[in-house]
Amino acid sequence: MIVWLNGTFGAGKTTAAQELLDLLPGSTLYDPELLGQGLRMMLPAKRLEEIDDLQDLPAWRRLVVDTAAALLTEVPGPLVAPMTLLRQEYRDEIFGALAARRIPVRHFLLDAEETILRERIAHREETAADWASAAQVRRWGLDALTSYAEALSWLKDDAYVVDTGRLTPRRAAEEIAEAVRSGTADCGIVQTPEPTAETLAAGVLLFDDADRVLLVDPTYKPGWEFPGGIVEHGEPPTQAGLREVVEELALRLPRTPRLLVLDWEAPEPPGFGGLRLLFDGGRLTDEQTRGLRLPGAELREWRFVTESEAEHLLPPVRFRRLRWALRARERGCPMLLERGVPAGG
Template identity: 60%
Template sequence: MIVWVNGTFGAGKTSACRELVELLPGSLLYDPELVGQGLCRVLPADRMAPVSDFQDLPSWRRLVPEVAAALLAEVPGPLVVPMTLLREDYRDEIFGALAARGLAVHHFVLDPAETILHERIAARDECPGDPEGSERVRSWCREHLPQYRLARRWLARDARLVDTGGLTPGQTAERLAELIKDGTARCPIVQSADSTGDTVAAAVLLFDGQGRVLLVDPVYKPSWEFPGGVVERGEAPTDAAQREVAEELGLRLETSSLRLLAVDWEPRTGPRRGGLRLMYDGGQLDTAALAALRLPPEELRGWRLVTPEEAAALLPPGRLRRLKAALSAREHGELRYLEAGVPTAVG
């Protein structure tokens, strides 16, 4: 289990987490900042030069869940993680990777009033004996308050906000321990922990009257997706496509309305599984059907109709190539075979 304690700089995360590990038997304090510091020392200067925050390193976002899983193989847990995480796409990436490893996450945000934050920042002395150094740290904390105000909009629906304005670190830890026990801050992302083999997945392209395609925004990954999912053992891909569209959108499609457009072999990349990806044409939805769509909030944050040009800003390169190939197949009435999104001649 992961107890992720979020909040802006100066909110008191580290102090509260040090107290919290004393209340949770078997727990361990895990600070992902140490991962970032290690990367800053190891990576070459030309790679680090354009990076102002190690969270912007893909390697950091990949290693944080890897190290968490490795630590929980050594200790009973839970891991208590004091880490500011204000970008929603980074949260999706990291928490999705933790869920893929079967690790439950309890997500908290320490949220005192901004006046109290300013008081706490003013009282910080990060560099004893170096007044100028301490003031640089305080200025840095104050400069990041606007970023927290913006992030609070999505944090309020994603995490359990805890007003710590009148609490000591010890009292904050006691409050967090109570909330962990009742489970109200547990992140709803659930994925299979079995990531050993490649998969077959079925996706459905749905269109409006303008020819725009429907994409969905998963809570467990940083980029947008097509409606669909992994084919279960013993399940036909077309059945999986129907099932996933029903589960994700509340939309019932007949088998006769689905037409296979493309089959793409996706290579494994890092912890992400590869395998065959089937793209179906699910047809056009009218205004009433679009208005009736219902998404499971624990899986999908929203949906959007986009042109191919707009999809380029939402989909990763391989998925975008798959979409373009499927749209071409739909236009020409042909089935396309792809490898890593690139059309390949067969026969």
């Protein structure tokens, strides 16, 4: 298990984490910040200049998961991770990958009023680090308050909130420990096993009367997605698509969907790639749309979007697949893709 203590600079994550080690038997401090420091030392300066934050590095996000899994083979757990995580897509990627490793997450938001946070940041004693002076750290902490305020809308829905403005570090740790023991802070994420070989996946495109396509927002991976999932052993792909639409949207389609594209996705470590099929599930009636229901542990939202809107929501590989699927739908003829482009084209 990982007890993730989220919150901005000055929220009391580090002090609460130290107190928590006394309250959770077998617990170990896990500081993902150290992984960032290691990457900073090893990566070329040119690569570091391309990012604003070390969390923007895919390598950092992957290392957070891999290191946690490795640590839990050496210590009984839980791991206590005091780490600010304000981008929801990074939360999805990291927590989803941990869930795939069967590592449960207890997500806590340590929060305080902005006036309290500003006072703590202004009076914090810092020793100069190798990458910034104490004054720069304080400036960074004050600047981060804007990003924190913007993230609160999803953070307070996702995490168990502990008000550190009214609690001592010990009392905050006691409240966290009690929530861990009672399971009230469980971060329910669907546990999708990591693939060990190439996979076959089936997605279904659903449309409204304006021909906008329906996308869903998974809790367990970054970016939006089409309704669908992995085809199970011995399962016909069309039936897999129909099954996933029922499981994800509580929607039963009246007919077998028509194939739009078959796309070969190249293996890119840590992914294994495989075949991806997109089917045309047709237009939904107003009654069908009103009846859509999401599984909370797996999907947080759905919406109909135009092709241009989809480009800003889907990862590039999925948007390329959607773009050609829409062309295939217009032409009434399925297409064979490789790496998201027509084969041989």
